Structure formats: structure tokens, C-alpha cells
Amino acid sequence: xxxxxxxxxxxxxxxxxxxxxxxxxxxxxxxxxxxxxxxxxxxxxxxxxxxxxxxxxxxxxxxxxxxxxxxxxxxxxxxxxxxxxxxxxxxxxxxxxxxxxxxxxxxxxxxxxxxxxxxxxxxxxxxxxxxxxxxxxxxxxxxxxxxxxxxxxxxxxxxxxxxxxxxxxxxxxxxxxxxxxxxxxxxxxxxxxxxxxxxxxxxxxxxxxxxxxxxxxxxxxxxxxxxxxxxxxxxxxxxxxxxxxxxxxxxxxxxxxxxxxxxxxx
Amino acid sequence: xxxxxxxxxxxxxxxxxxxxxxxxxxxxxxxxxxxxxxxxxxxxxxxxxxxxxxxxxxxxxxxxxxxxxxxxxxxxxxxxxxxxxxxxxxxxxxxxxxxxxxxxxxxxxxxxxxxxxxxxxxxxxxxxxxxxxxxxxxxxxxxxxxxxxxxxxxxxxxxxxxxxxxxxxxxxxxxxxxxxxxxxxxxxxxxxxxxxxxxxxxxxxxxxxxxxxxxxxxxxxxxxxxxxxxxxxxxxxxxxxxxxxxxxxxxxxxxxxxxxxxxxxx
Amino acid sequence: xxxxxxxxxxxxxxxxxxxxxxxxxxxxxxxxxxxxxxxxxxxxxxxxxxxxxxxxxxxxxxxxxxxxxxxxxxxxxxxxxxxxxxxxxxxxxxxxxxxxxxxxxxxxxxxxxxxxxxxxxxxxxxxxxxxxxxxxxxxxxxxxxxxxxxxxxxxxxxxxxxxxxxxxxxxxxxxxxxxxxxxxxxxxxxxxxxxxxxxxxxxxxxxxxxxxxxxxxxxxxxxxxxxxxxxxxxxxxxxxxxxxxxxxxxxxxxxxxxxxxxxxxx
Numbered sequence: 001x002x003x004x005x006x007x008x009x010x011x012x013x014x015x016x017x018x019x020x021x022x023x024x025x026x027x028x029x030x031x032x033x034x035x036x037x038x039x040x041x042x043x044x045x046x047x048x049x050x051x052x053x054x055x056x057x058x059x060x061x062x063x064x065x066x067x068x069x070x071x072x073x074x075x076x077x078x079x080x081x082x083x084x085x086x087x088x089x090x091x092x093x094x095x096x097x098x099x100x101x102x103x104x105x106x107x108x109x110x111x112x113x114x115x116x117x118x119x120x121x122x123x124x125x126x127x128x129x130x131x132x133x134x135x136x137x138x139x140x141x142x143x144x145x146x147x148x149x150x151x152x153x154x155x156x157x158x159x160x161x162x163x164x165x166x167x168x169x170x171x172x173x174x175x176x177x178x179x180x181x182x183x184x185x186x187x188x189x190x191x192x193x194x195x196x197x198x199x200x201x202x203x204x205x206x207x208x209x210x211x212x213x214x215x216x217x218x219x220x221x222x223x224x225x226x227x228x229x230x231x232x233x234x235x236x237x238x239x240x241x242x243x244x245x246x247x248x249x250x251x252x253x254x255x256x257x258x259x260x261x262x263x264x265x266x
Numbered sequence: 267x268x269x270x271x272x273x274x275x276x277x278x279x280x281x282x283x284x285x286x287x288x289x290x291x292x293x294x295x296x297x298x299x300x301x302x303x304x305x306x307x308x309x310x311x312x313x314x315x316x317x318x319x320x321x322x323x324x325x326x327x328x329x330x331x332x333x334x335x336x337x338x339x340x341x342x343x344x345x346x347x348x349x350x351x352x353x354x355x356x357x358x359x360x361x362x363x364x365x366x367x368x369x370x371x372x373x374x375x376x377x378x379x380x381x382x383x384x385x386x387x388x389x390x391x392x393x394x395x396x397x398x399x400x401x402x403x404x405x406x407x408x409x410x411x412x413x414x415x416x417x418x419x420x421x422x423x424x425x426x427x428x429x430x431x432x433x434x435x436x437x438x439x440x441x442x443x444x445x446x447x448x449x450x451x452x453x454x455x456x457x458x459x460x461x462x463x464x465x466x467x468x469x470x471x472x473x474x475x476x477x478x479x480x481x482x483x484x485x486x487x488x489x490x491x492x493x494x495x496x497x498x499x500x501x502x503x504x505x506x507x508x509x510x511x512x513x514x515x516x517x518x519x520x521x522x523x524x525x526x527x528x529x530x531x532x
Numbered sequence: 533x534x535x536x537x538x539x540x541x542x543x544x545x546x547x548x549x550x551x552x553x554x555x556x557x558x559x560x561x562x563x564x565x566x567x568x569x570x571x572x573x574x575x576x577x578x579x580x581x582x583x584x585x586x587x588x589x590x591x592x593x594x595x596x597x598x599x600x601x602x603x604x605x606x607x608x609x610x611x612x613x614x615x616x617x618x619x620x621x622x623x624x625x626x627x628x629x630x631x632x633x634x635x636x637x638x639x640x641x642x643x644x645x646x647x648x649x650x651x652x653x654x655x656x657x658x659x660x661x662x663x664x665x666x667x668x669x670x671x672x673x674x675x676x677x678x679x680x681x682x683x684x685x686x687x688x689x690x691x692x693x694x695x696x697x698x699x700x701x702x703x704x705x706x707x708x709x710x711x712x713x714x715x716x717x718x719x720x721x722x723x724x725x726x727x728x729x730x731x732x733x734x735x736x737x738x739x740x741x742x743x744x745x746x747x748x749x750x751x752x753x754x755x756x757x758x759x760x761x762x763x764x765x766x767x768x769x770x771x772x773x774x775x776x777x778x779x780x781x782x783x784x785x786x787x788x789x790x791x792x793x794x795x796x797x798x
Contacts, residue, residue, distance in 0.1 A: 006283070011569075012570035014586040016566075017586045018585070020565045021589035021590035025591045028534070033287070035280060035283030042770060057291065058290060058291065175281075176307055268560070277543070299564070302548075304543055319550070323554050323557065324556065328553070328556075440547075
């Protein structure tokens with residue numbers, strides 16, 4: 001059974017290696033897969049976004065271990081969330097909720113099982129890794145914890161359409177500098193493929209052709225397209241939209257169709 | 267069966283995780299191995315070099331998935347290249363060709379199989395990962411695509427020997443700052459171990475002792491040696507030749523034996 | 533059987549991929565796990581520290597391959613160290629010794645087996661990877677090398693308590709900027725939880741509350757705590773102690789209880 005890891009631990013320390021060692025000590029046949037360990041430190045929102053983008057491509061019964069936890073060491077309960085197809089293991093800070101709720105939450109547990117030698121500061125090793133490894137062996141969550149009466153949710157930012165203008169936020173910037181906004185199918189209501197979008201940002205105004213794919217534009221052009229995750233993305237062909245336009249997660253953007261402008265006239 | 271991945275996706279986003287999820291959804295027993303995901307964005311030549319340096323050390327029948335694709339979203343056909351010992355899966359932009367041609371190309375296919383839910387911008391997930399996973403299960407490439415009548419090749423830079431001078435290029439700089447030139451056995455024709463090489467670069471002239479191994483020189487020395495891949499490499503012992511001498515991929519270098527200089531006199 | 537890798541090779545080149553290819557060519561069922569490949573180049577001490585922090589969480593009979601080797605290409609012998617529970621494979625430069633000696637050394641061998649095609653500069657591929665793969669198949673070390681009469685040890689820095697002052701060094705800085713000092717249970721002799729520690733560093737004096745966990749302090753506070761590895765760690769809650777206080781590995785620090793100060797008065 002696959003155990004997929006997502007953390008903000010980075011890959012230069014021993015943290016991830018130790019978690020894998022613990023998992024293999026319990027289930028030597030686990031298929032351990034890294035989603036990423038480079039979530040920005042303590043950035044729960046980005047962690048939740050990446051987990052939600054990734055989880056549904058994994059086989060049913062995959063156990064996801066997600067650890068981005070600014071509050072480690074506090075009284076926060078570690079969770080197992082059993083969903084329609086998967087198990088999610090991680091801190092009770094909202095990190096698991098966008099993915100788990102999309103898949104359909106069935107049961108939520110507070111993990112009570114711990115490694116015998118438990119430190120106060122490394123839950124990934126002492127709590128999350130063993131719970132995930134036991135789940136990957138087919139052991140029921142009720143053997144590992146107690147039902148939770150409530151847990152913390154987190155909602156990813158959504159866009160709002162008002163008078164032909166989409167009020168959105170930058171929710172993610174990927175390795176290529178592509179800028180994901182929170183706008184999704186609102187775009188279809190204000191523009192059609194081939195239109196030019198006018199995007200107001202904290203660092204100035206951008207014009208972006210609304211295209212189907214990168215391939216429809218020339219190097220250096222700023223384009224807007226619905227990306228593989230269904231978000232309206234700003235991209236610079238063969239370049240970085242984030243660097244070119246100074247955009248970063250959290251920025252507010254207002255998106256509308258430029259008045260009567262078509263690609264030909266830009 | 268092993269599935270080895272090489273991309274320019276980086277490891278901070280969900281891209282690689284999603285590809286692995288798709289592979290495991292089709293072949294839960296796949297041995298997934300990362301070669302690297304840190305090819306410089308859209309640098310096909312470096313990707314081709316690294317793939318060629320790595321592939322032959324893997325077991326026969328390994329499936330290589332290589333994705334470095336500045337033209338994603340264009341009409342470029344996704345390929346399966348069956349070689350004497352391996353399968354190579356990736357875009358038709360030359361990335362696969364230096365490795366595949368060295369191993370001996372047997373058949374080339376355009377992949378027609380796709381995941382049911384296909385986006386226009388993530389071929390790694392929707393086309394390459396599933397094709398690789400099916401191949402790793404032993405499914406024949408003709409079940410996944412149609413024979414290609416032609417495909418794009420890319421040639422790695424070669425050196426040229428003219429009047430005792432090797433005209434070469436920097437083709438790679440590794441993590442330690444070692445500088446790989448395109449010179450190979452031409453060196454034996456102009457110098458012997460112990461000679462001093464004079465290297466003309468865009469940023470000035472370098473003198474480098476031609477040695478057998480790093481261990482034969484002192485910290486801080488610039489040396490030249492035939493490296494584990496068979497290329498003439500410039501290295502600074504316990505330092506970075508790239509930083510010390512300002513060298514980067516693409517730079518032209520002229521290499522010759524320094525006139526009548528021997529190590530003793532430098 | 534698990535084969536766990538720790539190197540300073542980074543993940544952007546082909547080095548690690550090639551080692552994995554060699555391992556799978558010998559043992560296609562090996563469970564290959566990355567501890568890290570981002571040990572600072574040629575920093576044997578940090579490599580030894582990370583290996584020691586990680587190894588004991590892996591299942592018995594795991595084979596560790598550790599390669600951080602400033603002297604590659606010299607006459608240094610490659611080693612297999614058989615300990616009570618594990619095998620350690622790597623260069624004879626002290627890298628393996630803190631972990632191996634903690635677990636209990638049973639036998640030490642010089643590896644004589646090599647891949648048929650052997651380069652002078654890539655022992656990871658030609659010597660260490662094959663030896664590890666054979667060990668992971670259950671082959672005895674005496675089939676792979678000859679008993680070593682001696683090998684090089686390396687001792688991690690220790691702290692010294694003198695007149696109520698702990699003389700220690702920074703031995704590690706993790707991805708979060710947490711600063712590990714070499715102080716361990718000496719702390720209990722000079723302070724109790726709730727006390728304020730006065731830490732003299734090369735860049736000035738620090739006051740740090742001695743706490744049980746991060747959760748007991750406010751964002752921005754500098755705290756001192758015994759971390760998951762048993763070291764006295766300086767941490768800035770929701771921040772980086774290394775950046776805030778300009779600390780790096782090797783720095784000398786003097787730690788004592790601040791005179792009659794208690795948390796309440798700071």
C-alpha cells in the first residue's frame with residue numbers, strides 16, 4: 001500500500017529520512033512516495049493546496065501523511081481522517097481538510113498511538129509516521145485512536161464575480177513562476193478564448209491574452225489560461241509570470257475583459 | 267519493473283507527486299526512481315545530457331520518463347522509443363535521442379493513450395505517466411500508440427581537434443562546480459598525464475594540470491581530468507571550477523598543451 | 533531489504549540516479565530510501581551528524597550508504613562496517629563512525645569488489661552502490677572485501693561544563709533555522725525549565741527561555757529546549773534562530789543561567 005508524504009521539512013535534514021525509517025520498521029513493504037517536502041515553512045495554506053492538487057491521482061487506500069505544523073508542541077491533536085477513498089494523517093490545523101472534504105470525509109480520529117520513545121517536538125516521527133504505517137498494513141483507525149468530535153477546517157480562497165469583474169487572490173506560484181489565481185469558471189462568464197484580460201495587481205496592471213494553451217502564444221507573452229487544476233493561471237511563455245509581474249501568494253487581483261480589445265489590437 | 271523519472275518540474279510543487287500517483291494507480295508494484303527533477307527549466311540539452319549519463323546504469327527493461335518540454339501545449343507528439351535494452355517516454359523534442367541512440371533505437375511510437383480526464387497543459391500526468399506505467403507492466407508499445415515515421419534528434423556538442431588545439435564547449439556544470447567540456451579522447455592526442463593544459467575561456471586563460479584523479483593535486487589547484495563520463499573536466503580541488511573561473515554551459519573553450527610547460531615549472 | 537542513502541551529491545545531477553540504477557541492477561527488489569543528498573559539499577562532520585540522527589529509526593539489517601568524500605580519488609579504502617543491527621557502507625574518513633560506534637561495531641571490511649567498468653572518480657557508483665546492493669541481498673561482507681585492521685573515527689563535538697558555564701559549539705542548523713548546540717544533559721545541571729539562559733555567541737549575547745516545547749512561547753521569542761535528538765537547541769518561535777542571531781555550525785557558544793533572572797522578569 002502506498003504512503004505518500006507531504007511536509008515542510010525540506011530534504012536537507014534527517015527529518016524525512018527518519019519518518020521513512022519508522023514507516024519501513026512497521027511496514028517493510030510500504031510504497032513510500034514523496035509528494036513534496038518543500039512546502040514553505042509553516043505555510044499551512046500552501047500545504048493544503050498542494051495536497052488537494054495531488055491526492056486524487058493516487059490509488060484508492062493510499063495513506064497521505066501531511067505535516068506542516070506551526071503549532072507543534074502545543075496541545076493540538078494529531079488526526080486520522082478516513083475519506084471515501086483514502087486515509088489522511090496529520091495535524092488538526094486545517095491542512096488535511098480541503099483534500100479530505102473534496103473526497104468525502106467518513107470518519108475522523110484523534111491518534112493516541114505513539115512510538116514508545118516519544119519526544120515532544122517531532123510528531124512526524126513519533127505519531128504520524130507510525131499511524132500511517134499501521135494504516136498501510138490495513139489496521140483500522142479505531143485501533144490507533146479515538147473518534148474526534150470536531151476538527152479544524154480551512155477553506156482555500158475563492159473568487160467572487162461582481163459587475164463583470166472577478167475579485168480573486170493569487171493562491172499559488174509554481175516552480176516555473178506560473179501564477180495561480182483563485183478564479184475558476186467565473187472566467188467563462190466574463191471572457192471568451194481570444195479575448196484580452198485586464199488584470200489589476202498590487203504592482204500594476206497586466207494585459208493577458210486568454211488562451212487555451214501555452215503553445216498558442218509567443219515567448220515573452222503574458223497569457224491567461226485555465227490550468228490543469230482548473231484555476232485561471234497567469235503565465236509568461238518561456239518565462240516567469242511571478243518574476244515579470246511581481247506577484248506572490250496572497251496578492252489580490254481584479255480580472256475583467258479589457259474593453260472591446262481583441263488579441264489583434266494589443 | 268523500474269520506472270525512472272527525469273524532469274524539470276522541481277520538487278516543490280505537486281507535479282512529480284501526481285505523476286507517481288498515476289503510475290502507482292496503474293502499476294502498484296512499480297519501482298519508481300527519481301533521476302532528477304532539477305533540470306534547469308526548459309533546458310532540453312541539459313536534460314538530454316543527464317539522461318544519457320544515467321540510463322545505462324539501470325536494469326534492462328527500465329522505463330525512463332523524461333519531461334523537459336518548452337513547447338507543451340503545442341502539437342508536439344508524445345513518444346515511446348523502444349531501444350535495445352530500455353523504453354524511453356517523453357516529448358518529441360530531442361530530449362530522448364542521445365540516450366536512445368546510444369543504446370540502439372528499435373521502434374518509435376506516437377503515444378495515443380491518454381487518461382480519461384485530460385488537461386491541455388500537463389502531459390506528464392495525462393500522457394507520459396500512464397504510458398510508462400503500462401510499459402512497466404509489460405504491455406507492448408503498439409497497444410499504447412502508433413508507429414512514428416520520424417522523430418526529432420538532438421546532438422550533444424562535440425569537440426574538434428585542429429592543429430593541436432581542441433575547440434570544445436562547456437556542456438555541463440555539476441553541483442560541485444566541476445566543469446564538463448565536450449572534449450573526450452581528443453585530449454590524449456595533445457597531452458599526457460602530468461602535462462599542463464592551457465585553456466582559453468570567455469573569461470580569460472586557465473592553466474590546469476592534466477591529472478588522473480582529484481587526489482593527485484592540492485586544495486585550490488585547478489586540474490583537468492577525464493571524468494567518470496569520459497569527458498575532459500575542469501575541477502578545482504576542494505572548490506568550484508565554475509565559480510573560480512566563471513564558466514557556464516555553452517561557453518566556448520580552446521584547450522592545448524602549454525608550450526613546453528611541465529607540472530614542475532608551474 | 534532497505535538501502536538508505538546519504539550523500540553530498542545534491543539531487544540536480546545524475547549521480548544519485550546512477551547509484552540507484554546500479555543498486556536495482558543487482559537487487560531489483562531493494563527498498564531504496566533517501567535520507568538526504570544535501571549534506572553541504574565535502575562536510576564530513578555534518579554528514580556524520582545526520583547519519584547518526586537518522587540510522588536507528590530504520591529496520592534492522594538496513595544497509596546505509598553514506599558518501600561525503602573530499603578525498604575521492606586518493607588511496608582511501610572504501611569500507612563496510614557491520615554493526616549490531618546494520619550495515620554501513622562508505623569512505624574511510626570518519627563519516628560512518630559516530631553512527632556505527634553508537635550501534636556497536638562488530639566487523640570492518642575494506643571493499644574489494646568493484647563494477648567491471650570502473651572509473652577513478654565515482655566510487656558511489658562503482659564501489660559503494662554495488663557493495664550495498666549485494667549486502668541487501670544477504671550476501672556476507674567477507675564475500676565483498678577483506679577485514680580492515682584499522683579505520684578512521686571521528687568524534688562529534690561535545691560540551692564541557694565549567695563553573696556553571698557550558699562551553700559548547702553549534703553542531704547543526706536545520707532547515708527551519710533551529711540551532712543545535714553540542715550541549716546535552718549538562719543543561720539540567722545549570723538550569724531548570726522556566727529559567728532564562730544567557731548565551732554568549734560570536735555575534736553577541738542572547739537570552740533564551742528554557743522551555744519544554746515550542747508551544748510554550750510566543751512567536752518571535754527565542755527559546756532553548758532539549759530537542760528530539762537530545763541536544764540543547766536555540767529556536768525562534770515561527771522564525772529562524774540562525775538568521776536572527778547570526779549563528780552557524782562551528783560557532784562557539786557559552787551557556788549559563790542568567791543571574792537570578794526568571795521568565796517573568798525578562
